Amino acid sequence: MKLQPQTGVEGSAQWLARVATQSMIEEARLSPKPGLVDSRGNGAHHDLTLSLMERSAHSLSPTFHALALQSWKRPADIALRQLVGRLGREGEAQMMEATGGVNTHRGAIWALGLLVSAAAMHGMEGSSEEIAASAAKLAGLPDSTAPKIFSKGLRATRRYQVPGAREEAQQGFPHVMRLALPQLRRSREAGATEQQARLDALMAIMTSLSDTCVLSRAGLEGLETMQNGARSVLAAGGTAQAAGREALAKLDKQMLALNASPGGAADLLAATLLMDRIACDDVRVTPLPQHSHL
Numbered sequence: 001m002k003l004q005p006q007t008g009v010e011g012s013a014q015w016l017a018r019v020a021t022q023s024m025i026e027e028a029r030l031s032p033k034p035g036l037v038d039s040r041g042n043g044a045h046h047d048l049t050l051s052l053m054e055r056s057a058h059s060l061s062p063t064f065h066a067l068a069l070q071s072w073k074r075p076a077d078i079a080l081r082q083l084v085g086r087l088g089r090e091g092e093a094q095m096m097e098a099t100g101g102v103n104t105h106r107g108a109i110w111a112l113g114l115l116v117s118a119a120a121m122h123g124m125e126g127s128s129e130e131i132a133a134s135a136a137k138l139a140g141l142p143d144s145t146a147p148k149i150f151s152k153g154l155r156a157t158r159r160y161q162v163p164g165a166r167e168e169a170q171q172g173f174p175h176v177m178r179l180a181l182p183q184l185r186r187s188r189e190a191g192a193t194e195q196q197a198r199l200d201a202l203m204a205i206m207t208s209l210s211d212t213c214v215l216s217r218a219g220l221e222g223l224e225t226m227q228n229g230a231r232s233v234l235a236a237g238g239t240a241q242a243a244g245r246e247a248l249a250k251l252d253k254q255m256l257a258l259n260a261s262p263g264g265a266a267d268l269l270a271a272t273l274l275m276d277r278i279a280c281d282d283v284r285v286t287p288l289p290q291h292s293h294l
Contacts (some may be wrong), residue, residue, distance in 0.1 A: 012124045013068035016278065020064040020112045023273035024057035024105060027266055030198050032248065034229070035255030036266050044217070044261040047102050056105050059098035063091030063109065064116050071117035076134055080117075081141035088113050089146075107165050107213075107267035112274055114139055114169055119278045128181070128279030132172040139169035154212075160220065162210035165264060173271060179204040180272040183234075192240040199248070200238040201272055205265045206230035213263035222260035229254060 028050055031038035037048045066087050074080050088109050095105055118134035119126060126134070157164035168175060183204035187197035207230045214222045229251030236243035255261065 009069065009072050013065050013072070013120065016068040016116050016119060016124075017061045017065035019277050020116050020274055021057050021061045023112065023270045023277070024060070024108055025054050026198075026273055027270040028053040028057070030195065030202070030269075032252060033199070033202065033266070034226075034248065034252040035258075035261040036263070044256055044259050048104060052099055052102065053104055056095050056099050059094050060091050060105060060109060063087060063094065064113065067113050067117045068120040071120040073123045074121055076121065076137040076141065078141050078143075080121075081138055082143050082145050084113065084117050084138060085143040085146050105267075107264060108270050110165055111169065111173070111267050111271040115173075115271055115274055115278075124278070126279075128177065128275055129172075131275070131279060132177050136170055136172040139166065156212035156215040157210075160210070160215055162212075162215070164210070164212050165267070168268070173268070173275075175205045175209055175265075175268050176272045176275055179207070180268065181275060184272060184276060187238055187240065190238075190240065192238065196239040198269070198273070200234065200240075202265060202269045203230040203233045203238070203248075205268050205272075206262055207234065209262075209265050209268070211262045211264040214260045218258040218260035222255075222258045225254050225258060226251075226260065226262055226265075 028037060029039050031040050033043070035044040037043050037045055037050055037053055039050060042048055042050075067084060070083055070087065071080060091109050091113070092106055095109070096103070114135040115131060117138060118131045121134050121138075122130055154164065156162075157167075163171075180201040184197050184201040187200040188194070192200065206226050208227060211223065211226060214226050218225075229247065232247040233239065233244050233251065236247045238244045239248055
């Protein structure tokens with residue numbers, strides 16, 4: 001069911017929270033996703049289930065609501081950055097409590113939290129590029145109150161010298177803006193079902209993302225398998241075509257064999273679904289530079 005935007009600060013904050021939560025749930029349910037939790041099963045994960053992912057998403061609704069309220073028509077400054085950081089960490093604690101200590105949506109809190117805040121900063125009247133630019137500006141500001149945590153993702157970015165979730169946000173979510181949203185809309189226009197269009201959008205992200213979840217689990221072999229497999233799906237015409245679905249099934253088997261799960265790509269797909277709903281205009285199709293990690 002499509003959620004219609006509300007008017008006023010409180011109504012808009014409630015709407016943004018619902019849409020962010022729904023975007024995470026719809027990402028989790030989308031099937032078949034290579035190596036990821038979906039409606040078929042747990043993918044390459046032993047500690048995650050679809051019901052756990054959905055419980056996690058619902059636990060974050062109050063966080064998104066608070067982010068929207070506190071960011072409403074405010075400029076991107078250090079005070080707001082620190083507030084957003086604190087609310088995000090409180091949301092992460094709520095998520096961990098809801099999941100029994102399992103990290104289900106830490107990356108999604110970062111990505112969707114910034115975009116929800118940015119949409120509220122523009123009073124729900126910003127274009128997609130304005131929202132992405134404000135999120136980037138906010139992500140680029142320092143948060144001196146943040147604890148120094150050396151996460152798996154950060155270890156992967158340093159070991160393999162690739163950009164991670166922080167850089168993706170600071171550069172305005174290029175995998176969402178330049179790849180996933182345009183692909184989502186192209187596939188729809190070409191007659192794909194909504195499920196197929198969303199899977200194609202996921203493939204578009206996976207073609208070039210330096211997914212630290214994959215790197216942490218399967219190294220460069222896993223990353224190259226993910227990127228090449230996703231390119232094969234799109235080169236075959238996407239998941240609306242039989243050849244594209246065969247390529248996707250092959251990629252799924254490869255990712256499971258490597259115990260690799262593109263969790264970073266999944267977070268950005270949820271962000272894509274969110275942006276698809278909240279932006280006030282269409283996204284300009286801008287190809288990424290050749291051979292770019294972004």
